[in-house]
Amino acid sequence: MARRSDHSREEIRAMALAAAQQIVTEQGFAALNARKIASAIGYTVGTLYLVFKNLDDLFLQLNARTLDDLHAALADTASAHADCEQRLKALAHAYVDFACEHTQRWELIFQHRLPPGETLPQWYQVKISAVFGLVEAALAELAPERSSAQVAEAARALWGGVHGICILALTNKLGVGGATSPRASVESLVTHYLYGFRALTGS
Numbered sequence: 001m002a003r004r005s006d007h008s009r010e011e012i013r014a015m016a017l018a019a020a021q022q023i024v025t026e027q028g029f030a031a032l033n034a035r036k037i038a039s040a041i042g043y044t045v046g047t048l049y050l051v052f053k054n055l056d057d058l059f060l061q062l063n064a065r066t067l068d069d070l071h072a073a074l075a076d077t078a079s080a081h082a083d084c085e086q087r088l089k090a091l092a093h094a095y096v097d098f099a100c101e102h103t104q105r106w107e108l109i110f111q112h113r114l115p116p117g118e119t120l121p122q123w124y125q126v127k128i129s130a131v132f133g134l135v136e137a138a139l140a141e142l143a144p145e146r147s148s149a150q151v152a153e154a155a156r157a158l159w160g161g162v163h164g165i166c167i168l169a170l171t172n173k174l175g176v177g178g179a180t181s182p183r184a185s186v187e188s189l190v191t192h193y194l195y196g197f198r199a200l201t202g203s
Contacts, residue, residue, distance in 0.1 A: 015041040066105045067127040084141040092186045099166040
């Protein structure tokens with residue numbers, strides 16, 4: 001068993017998050033607990049709580065790593081497409097690909113719930129906004145006459161649909177309604193949504 005002096009607080013934090021990520025990836029959210037994380041890094045549960053406020057704090061920071069990875073993947077995709085419509089389609093496909101490749105980590109973002117009365121910290125909301133910002137930038141370019149509020153609402157509506165396709169695909173329910181593949185469904189959703197988004201004029 002390692003002594004607390006063997007690593008700095010920041011090193012223990014990084015070790016714990018790496019261990020938690022591995023546990024989630026290999027065993028799922030249900031297997032993630034403080035004792036298992038502490039055991040994986042050779043420290044006590046008490047040491048974890050010297051680095052994290054509580055287990056919810058650890059989960060938030062773990063999800064933040066996933067959001068950073070998701071943003072990086074989407075940003076790379078966005079930079080490869082100058083045309084805003086093609087960029088939005090590529091972003092949607094990249095989102096589905098990320099969810100399929102990192103399913104357990106992706107699901108943890110939505111499975112974790114804070115205790116009643118607690119809200120997401122500002123630093124975490126910034127990371128969520130950064131992901132949506134890539135979609136908003138393309139939508140604003142597609143329809144420059146729309147207000148920032150309209151663009152933000154459209155980004156969340158469109159991505160709600162893309163997210164729903166991900167969930168159906170990952171739970172093997174996509175074919176129940178006759179859909180052929182998540183890729184085809186995403187292509188159809190984005191194509192038709194953007195057609196309406198450009199055609200309508202909002203006040």
